[in-house]
Amino acid sequence: MTTLLQSLGADATRRALRSPGGLLLQMGPFVARLATRIPAVSTAIETLYAAYPVASADTFVDFDVGVHRPASWRHWWQPQVVFSFEGQEPFNPLPGGQGFPLLEWGLNWCVYGICHQYLILHAAVLERNGRALVLPAPSGSGKSTLCSALLFSGWRLLSDELTLICPKQGHIVPNPRPVSLKNDSIDVIRRFAPQMRLGSTVRDTVKGVVAHFAAPPDAVRAAHQPATPGWIVLPKYVAGSPARLEPIERARAFMQLVENAFNYDLFGAEGFNLVGSVIDRSACFSFEYSDVHEAAALFARLADGQADGQEPTAH
Amino acid sequence: MGDTVQAGRTIAASPGLLIKGWGEETSVVFAPANARTHWISAEAASVLETLTDGGPVADSALDAGAETIDALLQAGLLRRVE
Numbered sequence: 001m002t003t004l005l006q007s008l009g010a011d012a013t014r015r016a017l018r019s020p021g022g023l024l025l026q027m028g029p030f031v032a033r034l035a036t037r038i039p040a041v042s043t044a045i046e047t048l049y050a051a052y053p054v055a056s057a058d059t060f061v062d063f064d065v066g067v068h069r070p071a072s073w074r075h076w077w078q079p080q081v082v083f084s085f086e087g088q089e090p091f092n093p094l095p096g097g098q099g100f101p102l103l104e105w106g107l108n109w110c111v112y113g114i115c116h117q118y119l120i121l122h123a124a125v126l127e128r129n130g131r132a133l134v135l136p137a138p139s140g141s142g143k144s145t146l147c148s149a150l151l152f153s154g155w156r157l158l159s160d161e162l163t164l165i166c167p168k169q170g171h172i173v174p175n176p177r178p179v180s181l182k183n184d185s186i187d188v189i190r191r192f193a194p195q196m197r198l199g200s201t202v203r204d205t206v207k208g209v210v211a212h213f214a215a216p217p218d219a220v221r222a223a224h225q226p227a228t229p230g231w232i233v234l235p236k237y238v239a240g241s242p243a244r245l246e247p248i249e250r251a252r253a254f255m256q257l258v259e260n261a262f263n264y265d266l267f268g269a270e271g272f273n274l275v276g277s278v279i280d281r282s283a284c285f286s287f288e289y290s291d292v293h294e295a296a297a298l299f300a301r302l303a304d305g306q307a308d309g310q311e312p313t314a315h
Numbered sequence: 316m317g318d319t320v321q322a323g324r325t326i327a328a329s330p331g332l333l334i335k336g337w338g339e340e341t342s343v344v345f346a347p348a349n350a351r352t353h354w355i356s357a358e359a360a361s362v363l364e365t366l367t368d369g370g371p372v373a374d375s376a377l378d379a380g381a382e383t384i385d386a387l388l389q390a391g392l393l394r395r396v397e
Contacts, residue, residue, distance in 0.1 A: 251341035255354045265350050269333060272345035272352060276335045 006050035014042045022066070024055035028175035028223045029164070030115070031055045032107060035066035036099070038081065044100035044199050044212070048178040051217040063110040067099045085110065094205075101202050101210050104178060111162050111175065112262040118164040118173060119267060119274055122260040125163040125172055126155035128303040131230025132172045134163055134282070136260040139207070142237025142289070145185040148213075149292035150299055152193035157219040158227060167270060170277050171226040176219040178212040186211050192292050231302065232257065232284045243294040245285045245307055253284035 005013060005025065016023040022035040023045070036042055055061075066084045070093050079096030082089050083106035090109070094102050112120045123136035124147035133155065137143040144160050151157040158174040166173055178199070181189055186209065189196060201211040232253045233245070257275050258264050264271045289295040301307045336342035336357055345352050 249339045249341050250337040251335075251339060251343050251354055254335070254343045255352070258352050264352075268350055269345060272333055272335070272343075276343075279337070 003054045004050070005046065005052050005054055008054065010043075010046055013046050014039075017042050017045065021057060022064070024057065024059060024061065025049055026053040026055045026059075026223075027107075027177055028159075029173055030062040030111070030175070031059050032063040032065060032110075033061045034103070035084075036068065036103075038067060038069065038099050040097070040200065041067050041081075041099040041103060045103075047197070048100075048199050048212055048214045050214065051220040062115070063107065065103070065106055065110065067103045067106075069096070098202055098205055100199065100212065101180070101205055104180060104212065107177065108161055111164075115164070116263050116266055118166060119264065119271055120262045121163040121165070121257060122161070122262065123163040123257075124160045125158040125227075126150050127158055127172075127174075127227040128155045130228060131303075132158065132227035133231045133233060133299070133303075134172070134229065134257075134278075135233055135235050136163070136256055137235050138260070141235055142185075143235055144180055144182070145188055145237065145292065146235050146287075146289065146295055148179055148181060148185070148189045148196075149192055149296050151179070151216060151219070152189075152196070153296040153300065155299070155303075156222060156227075157215050165229075165274060165278060166226065167267065167274050169226070170274060170281075171228055173226050174219070174223045176215040176223055178214055181211050181213065183208045188292060189213075229278045229281045230283070232279065232282045234286045236286070236288050237290060238288045239290055241288045241290045243287070243289040243291065243298045245287050245298060245302065248284050248286050250279045250284050253282070254279050 008016070013023065017034060017036050022033040024031055024033050034045060036045070064086050067081050068084060070080055070082045072080070080093035081096055081099040081102055082093040083091050083102050085106065091102075091106070121134070121136055122138070123134050124143050125135065126133045126147060133150070135143050135147060147157070147160045157176045157179070158172060159176060160179040161177075162175060164173040164175055165171075186198070186201065190198065196213045199212045199214075201209060203209050234248070234253070234256055254275055257278065261271075261275075264275070267274065287295075298307060333345040334342055340357050342355055342357050343352055344355050
């Protein structure tokens with residue numbers, strides 16, 4: 001019997017987060033032990049992880065993490081927060097209001113720094129009709145904005161940030177977590193999807209204004225269902241540009257996956273063959289856009305096989 | 316323009332040197348010596364594909380894709396036979 005965080009209630013969630021055993025949450029293939037005594041961070045976890053299964057106390061824990069106030073007199077006049085991993089504090093403290101974004105960034109760091117059982121790409125990934133759409137891109141390219149628009153347009157979220165590729169089966173493993181929006185994209189997606197439940201807006205972070213919204217419960221429930229690579233799309237937001245999807249050479253797409261991989265070098269020839277097999281099964285495009293409605297419509301046509309493009313070379 | 320590497324095919328051009336192409340103008344090559352992957356012209360990939368003598372690139376193989384081959388030589392991925 002799976003217990004979801006939302007069924008615990010706010011008080012029990014806060015008690016768990018403050019307890020020595022922490023709160024164990026199943027996040028896709030991983031279990032994280034979360035700990036915090038900061039009310040705003042507790043509230044964000046309650047809200048944005050409401051649909052996630054609570055793992056049992058005897059489960060193997062992949063990440064033991066927390067967000068805390070550093071032990072310093074400074075908190076009296078300028079509160080700060082610090083991320084902890086296995087009792088260590090790998091990053092400098094941040095201003096006190098940035099606790100939840102820091103937790104999310106720290107969890108991302110855990111995944112790409114530790115989980116080398118997967119080839120990990122800096123890429124959003126969604127699924128439709130059983131095929132995965134991989135959007136590899138550096139920060140600032142409009143990847144999360146596009147990903148957000150698509151997940152409110154019939155695509156299943158696998159991740160807005162980290163694509164996990166299983167070396168054995170070659171499929172993509174979901175790891176849906178709260179989606180991070182930044183700066184202007186917050187209002188863009190608010191207008192696009194008024195039903196979105198946005199958490200607190202945090203200003204003056206290293207990435208500007210940041211806000212998270214919860215992964216759709218359907219995506220969380222389907223987190224055990226992998227997807228087959230189907231499309232590799234290199235997105236780029238270009239102000240004023242019509243939505244334009246253009247086929248690209250597969251070798252170029254290959255190199256973009258490598259450029260956006262966190263741990264490709266660790267896999268050696270196996271990584272080369274794995275990326276090659278992902279490319280074999282995918283149609284590859286570059287994509288420019290400025291309007292999320294137009295983009296969502298175009299990707300719906302792509303999923304239905306109506307957009308111009310390549311056919312995969314192998315299945 | 317020389318031949319392209321056959322679509323979807325991975326070829327071991329020399330021990331451990333892997334080339335993959337999709338019948339397009341570029342291919343990718345993996346060099347285990349430094350665990351790096353390079354993006355090369357299909358012309359150069361086609362040259363590499365023909366190598367069967369254990370890796371060294373004979374001068375005669377430099378007729379096509381010479382610039383890319385030179386880049387691979389400079390990167391220490393291949394050794395020229397004088």
